[in-house]
Amino acid sequence: MWPFRKRDSAAEQLMTEAIRVARASVEGQQIVAQGGGGGVETRWRGASRVLRSVSSWIPGLGSPRRDFNHSERRMLVARSRDAMRNHLIARAAITRLRTNVVGTGLVCRAQVDHEALGLTEEEAEQLNSQLDRLWSLYADDPRECDAEASLNHYQLQALVLVSSMLAGDVFVASPDQERPGCIFSTRLQLIESDRVGNPNGGMDRADLVEGVEFDGLGAPVAYHVCTGYPGEHVLGKSLQWERLMVFGAETGRRRVLHVMADKERPGQKRGAPYLSPVLEPLQKLERYSSAELMAAVISAMFTVFIKKGDNFNNNNLPMSALTEEQPGGDDTSDGAIALGEGAIVDLGVGEEPVVANPSRPNAQFDPFFTAVVKEIGAALELPLEELLLHYSSSYSAARAAMLQAWRFYSLRRWWLACDFCQPSRELIIDEAVARGLVELPGYNDPAKRKAYCQAIWIGPARGAIDELKEANAAGKRIEIGVSNETLETAAMTGEPWQQVIRQRTREVTYRREHNMQALPKSGLEPSPESNPKEE
Known part of the structure; x- marks a missing residue:
């Protein structure tokens, strides 16, 4: 007797479809299925179930929780971290993001809305300088901002970016802890994705998915965080789950930040790793490269x-x-x-x-390796030249690759500023007002609070292949009125225009006071001696 085998859903669907097609043929209905063309039983060829090219492609429909369940997410995270450790192309993609998105850190420049606050531009500039000084006191000192007292805010930015890209998301708590010699008590504590989950490994509920508890509208209410790593037991310490509220009960302030790499569907509660779509080709390419390298060694x-x-x-x-x-x-x-x-x-x-x-x-x-890396780069939004740091084509092609990659870096920089940098800065302004370190009239009003907290985040400059061409193009854009000096200065140097022009004014004034040699005409600030007509 043959053992009983339960047919899977795909096989049942195929058999049901075959029976329907047979019945339709008996009843005289015309159903034509050809592999290379011709009529099909559906108006959309991609929806056909009898075309040989797509007959076995029958994916299921599910909710965001079902399509991205716990076991699959854990496997994707584990493989992404292993690829970061051992796969060259995977590590290149992640480190390229870290270097170009964060680099030495996103610098904050306060930009209070003086019109909404009823301030003059001079008063607003003084307030901006005061807020920038307070933020520097916090962001530059690891003991001030990091709960582990090891990284400053700019280093935390890089760690948040890498952690969220590899694991899909990362959580940032803001415990209040006084430390001797510190001005602020708000600390930023990074929590890895592995530690957030349902208490004791329980099943999901209608209001709890993968450790994220939410209300009827889907807004997060609390995160359930394990005191250690589930499955890893330490002598003398038992694992417990803490329920961290997302917003303060009295003030409504954000207490836990959820930095998610990509949210691709409404209702999705956890993020997918950045390398998820390319893990399979990455693994095969790494094995192929290793085999070719070993074969070359043996041949030598x-x-x-x-x-x-x-x-x-x-x-x-x-x-x-x-x-x-x-x-x-x-x-x-x-x-x-x-x-x-x-x-x-x-x-x-x-x-x-x-x-x-x-x-x-x-x-x-090399041709085959390059072709596969092109596909991987297309999925990761990184051109081949940028991913491999190999600019062997023409100037125009290399510049086009850099510009395309820079669009992706700019998007990720804006995302990091929205999810981590700006919310953490607002927490510090809240504490500074509460401690009396800065006076902001009407700060309790939500509208004025937003006006006081406005800021821009400036990262490392884009760079240029030919700096002279880029500088001439920037001058032309300013001349015809499609750009301004603030935008061009930030793009070329990564510094705010106000700071650059103040420093430049001091330098020119110093040269004139000490009768130093004037700059040539190509300099940024022509002197009266070099251009006597301006006298």
Whole structure:
């Protein structure tokens, strides 16, 4: 008797569809299915169930929780972290993001809305300077901002970005803890994605998914955080789950930040790792590259085999002299024979070497490797030139690749500022007002609070292939009125225009006071001596 086998849903759907097609054929309905073209039973060819090209492609529909369940998310996170550790292309993609999105850190420049607050531009500028000084006191000192007292805010930005890209999301709590010698008591505590989950590994509920508790509208209410890592037991410490409220009960302030890499569907509560779509080709490409490298190494091993015949000892040499280990050979202590660099292998009588020629280096390796990396880069929104840091084409093509990559970096920079940088800064302004470090009239009004907290975040500059061409283009954009000096200064140097022009004014004034040599006409600030017509 054959064992009973339960048919899966896909097979049942295929059989049901085949029966329907057969019945339709008997009833005289015309259903034509051809692999390369022709009519189908649906108006959309992509929805056909009988075309040979898509007949086995029958995915299911599910909720965000079902399509991205706990077990799949854990496996994606584990493989993403392993790829970051061991796969060259994966590490290149993540580190490229960290370097270009964060770099040395996103610098905050306060931009209070003086019109909404009824302030003059001069008063607003003074208030901006005061807020910037307070933020620098907090952001520059690891003991002030980091709960672990090891990273300043700019280093935390890089860690938040990398953690969210690899795990899909990262959580940032803001515990209140006084420390000797510190001005503020608000600390930023990063919580890895693994530690947030349902208490004791329980099942999801209608209002609880993967450790995220939410209300009827889907807004987060609390996050359930394990005191350690689930499945990892430490001697003398039992695992417990803490319920951290997202918003303060009295003030409504954000107490826990959820930095999610990508939210692709409404109702999605946890993020997917950045490398999720390309994990399979990354793994195959890494294995292929390793195999090619090993084949090239083996091919480079030059080994001499000495074959001995029956009359080998006719030269009247003692056998001990022939079998004695010679310098430069590859004999091992256990007598095993192995390939070596310039090794000489002494074979016995009747033994004959058989050499497998790997034919390496493979001339087709680089074109194939490049083609696969192009596909991976397209999925990650990173051009091949940017991903491999190999700009071998023309200036126009290289610049187009840099601009396309910079659009992606700008998007991620804006996302990081919205989800982590700006919310953490608002917490510090709240504490500064409460401690009396700064006076902001009407701060309790939500509208005025938003006006006081407005700021811009400036990161490392984009850079240029040909700086002279970029500078000329920037000047032309300002001249025809499609840009301004503030935007161009931030794009080219990463610094605010106000700070640059103040420093430049001090330098020019110092030169004139000390009768120093004037700058040439190509300088940024022509002197009266170099342009007497302006006198």
